[in-house]
Amino acid sequence: MEDTTSGLNMRVATVTINDGRDRTHENVLFSYSMNRRDFNSGNTYQNFEGQFRATTGGAYEWRTWFTNAAYIRIHYVTVRSLDPTSTDTTPPTTLMTALPTASPSPVTVSWSGSDSGTGIWYFEIQVADNTLGTGWQPWIPATSSLSGIYTNGIPCHAYQFRVRAVDNAGNPQDWANAAQASTTISCGLTMSAAPSIVPADGVSSSTISIQTQDNVQGRVISLSTNLGTLSASSCTTGSGGSCTATINSNTSGVATITATSSSYVTGTTMVSFSYFTISAVASTGQFGGETITVGASNGFTGTITLTDTFPPALTCSSITPSTITLTTSTTSGTASLSCTGPPGYYTVTITGTSTTGPSSSITRSYPISITMDYSITPSPTALGIPFGSTGSSTISVSSIAGFTGTVSLGLTITPPGLSCFLTNVSPSPSSANPTVTSLLSCHGYGGDYLVSISSNNGSASHTAYVIVGVSDFSITTAPVPPLTPGASWNSSITLTPVGGFTGTVNLIPTSSNFSITANNNPGTVSLFPGGAGLYDASQWVAGSSSCCSFPIVLGSTGNGYIYAATFALLGGTVYLNRPAPPGLSSNVVRTITIHHLISYVQISMQFPTSFFTFGVFWEYFYFSYGSSLMGTTSTTTQPGSYLVTTTATSSMVTHTSTVLVNIPDFKITAGQTSISTVVSATASSTITLTPIGGFTGTVNLALSTSPPAGILCWLSTTSITASGTSVLNCSGTAVGAYNVTVTGTSGSMTHFASVTYNVRDFSITVTPMAVTIPDGRSATLTVQATSVNGYSGTVSLGWTSVYCATSSFGKSALQIPSGGLDSTSLTVTMGPNCLANQYGTSVTGYDSSFGIVRYANLNVNSSDFFISTQNLLTFGIAGTTTLNYNVTYYNNNNYPGSILTQTSSFGANNCCLSTSVPTIFSITKPDGNSAPGLITNINVQKQSFFYPWNGQG
Helix, strand or coil: CCCCCCCCCCEEEEEEEEEEECCCCCCCCEEEEEHHHHHHHCCCCCCCCCCCCCCCCEEEEEEHHHHHHEEEEEEEECCCCCCCCCCCCCCCEEEEEECCCCCCCCCEEEEECCCCCCEEEEEEEEEEECCCCCCCCCEEECCCCCCCEEECCCCCCEEEEEEEECCCCCCEEECCCCCCEEEEEEEEEEEECCCCEEECCCCCEEEEEEEECCCCCEEEEEEEEECCCCCCCECCCCCEEEEEEEEEECCEEEEEEEEEEECCECCEEEEEEEEEEEEEEECCCCCEEEEEEEEEEECCEEEEEEEEEECCEEEEECCCCCEEEEEECCCEEEEEEEEECCCEEEEEEEEEEEEEEEEEEEEEEEEECCCCCCCEEEEEEEEEEEEECEEEEEEEEEEEECCCCEEEEEEEEEEEEEEEEECCCCCCCCCCCEEEEEEEEEEEEEEEEEEEEEEEEEEECCEEEEEEEEEEEEEEEECCCCCCCEEEEEEEEEEEEEEEEEEEEEEEHHHHHHEEEEEEEECEECCCEEEEEECCCEEEECCCEEEEEEEEECCCCCCEEEEECEECCCCCCEEECCCCCCCCCCCCCCCEEEECEEEEEEEEEEEECCCCCCEEEEEECCCCCCCCCEEEEECCCCEEEEEEEEEEECCCEEEEEEEEEEEEEEEEEEEEEEEEEEECCCCEEEEEEEEEEECCCCCEEEEECCCCEEEEEEECCCCEEEEEEEEEEEECCCEEEEEEEEEEEEEEEEEEEEEEEEEEEEEEEECCCCCEEEECCCEEEEEEEEEECCEEEEEEEECCCCCCEEEEEECCEEEEEECCEEEEEEEEECCCCCCCCCEEEEEEEEEECCCCCEEEEEEEEEEEEEEEEEECCCCCCCCCCCCCCEEEEEEECCCCCCCCEECCCCHHCCCCCCCCCCCCEEEEEECCCEEEEECCCCCCCCCCCCCCCCCCC
16 A cells, blocks of 8 residues: 555554444444554555454454545455364465466466365465566465466566465465466557558559567568468568568459467458459340440449450440449449341450559450340240131241341140141241241140240250140049949039130930930030140249249130149249248249230249259149939849940030949859769869959858769869859769859859769679689680760770789770770780789779779689609618509699509519609690699619618618
8 A cells, every 4th residue: 555645644544344244333343544654665565463353154344444535445254263273283385287488368377285284275376467577466365266367467468476375274375486387468469451442453552561569579470361462471570569561462352461470469451452343234136235334343443444356247336435434432334335247146255444553454354145046936825726626826937136047947746636737847037038937727636735836047946835725625424333223323524624615515314224314414514714824934043032033824714713823843843822832932922813815924933042943834724514424223224334425515516424334243153064074083163253243342152062972072262352263173982963053152142153063983894703723824804894874985904913924905995885885805824933822813994084993803823733752752672572653643722633643663683773763754634734744853762782682771
């Protein structure tokens, strides 16, 4: 504090501590008045001490009363009780986070601290402005935060910061002698440009001045720009901390010049480089005039001289006026130019020049495209032609801007149904006859048509359109639902006028069945026309603003009705007679009112963003009128499909509309109604479901047989919808005639189909059924096949043979006539190696047509014989002079023969038994068959003996 008032006892300020809880009475707990003599020097800290009794947690006010001042400064203090028993006498320690050398303002300062005893109570932070030399000043007197934002920094000034902490025992840390963090507030660069508006002539320039806030000499300042050319990329500050550079440009626009330097805040300034614009719009009329517009940009002022350059084939007038002066108040001006010449495409260049200095100027050029062209125009653009008549429109081909030459014409008609031709398909406009016509004539069926007349002369092409309405009407009848006999119906008839038709139509119904009656109500209907519209919007349309009014040519209109129309857009459709879709303005026109045969209606539409492409669209507008077709079927009307035709007549125009009247039913039929088959074979007949009168229901099939036993039947499917087939399969288990009935049911409708199955068979017999055949012998038997229940066919014969036997038939197959028989012989031969046994075999008859086999059993007995000696295998002779031996044939399995013996003797005086006993015997057997008997394997053993025999040997 400092007080300059004279007198050492002059009071400077009074400090009081008041009880904050009793502000009404302002209870003063402590008061101290400071006089001038209490201060040792100005602008320094002064210490004083005072005591008062405080209560822990109490709130107090520190009031400083300044003498000769109009305010009192009040600080609020909360007393914190210190622990009197604490032994903590060590103050805390603190640190500050280092700051960068240069910092933008404001500066964030951070600190931290620690205390090993009672912990940190609060921090105090001081700041010093080294540039001003103010010394340490309190910044934050007491805080528990660990950071603060210093907002009082002055650019280019250097600042120091220090912190100390007080712990909860009241131990204050000593202030550090040196700064704990320091930084310099960044300096700024101020810039200016003179003049701020400069002609964009590449010569005229603006001076850029840069000033450092700290006025330091020798600073290097870097310079850059987005437009134009700087005289230098940097400058160095001189005495006073400033430097300059210049900038010029031959490109128009606004240049932003930026100055940067280390430790300085970037500075910017701007310079506008002014220029003028030039544009022109060419007219396509003959001897057309071109309007030239000159405008100022970026504050340009000056006089522009206009000149033109054009091809030798053109003749162009002088530009009027030839100069245009632009000022701050007159920022644009116009001039005109006219050119003529032969047909073709030309470019005329308009050049504007403005002198901006002794040796500088601005030049701008703009090309104008001038087209020598032609136009094609139909009259009228819409034709109304009665059905059966021909209408015409005159197509005019006119010269534009002096065009001459031949134009080729062609026709495209949409939709089909109209025939048109041109009287002149190659009109040739000339200077003497600039407009040439061709007559378009059309006739066709009733309807609305779009006739496109295309033209081309090799360098240009154009298309014109004519709407042709051939007046007629159409008639349609709504479908009649399925009926039952005796039912009535009511079906709507729609009559639609096309091509502008107007008139009265008489309706007369006729039926293809006399039992069906029909009438129309009303029987006479008056028709009024609808219409058709054409709109040609083949161009680009920029979005987001109201634009683009397109003429719509409307034809075949009637009586001021309101018709609906559509506009097709790329990416969607706008329905003019419905709410606008999302993204489109709500002011889209939604209706078109048509009053005359030909109307030109302007539609103004607003589109969203981007671009849309429009094409040529063709739209019809119709009104429909109605009548009713009412009819009744008779109870005797048979199921089926019948035609009811309504004949509509108006003058010479007649049309018919036919509707189908269906009385639905179905029938089922069998593909084969009588089938001959054999036992165990499967025979099939196809059951067909045929719809009648548009029947579309589901038919369930079931079957029954009569008699019920002796045959098995089944269906491949038991349900058919609308139409289809099912296969009836039957297999007989016994011969006989069977009637199989298939019943089809759908709702209350039931129909039947019957198939008769004649089950037949044949039998095979062999006579005799048993035969005995000796080995090596043969036997002949009779085989017979007999028809059963009228069977007829071919039966192939076979025998299940014995392994050692062979067989043969008199004929390999038997032909069995219906009710008859056929037979043949069977010869069986037993081989010599057959064992004597009884063999069970069978004769088979096979019918390949039905794939069946019938059998006849045959038993074959095979017989044989064997031989043996009558005596022992060894014997001796004792006093006997003669020895007899016998060979006997024994019957085996009824072999046809008898026991026969043969005797041979020899005397004892022969000394020995002869070994040459005959081994072959010829024997005649009772069955009359003669065969050699073969004796084999006779073993003769002999032994010498002496005579007289002593019993040995």
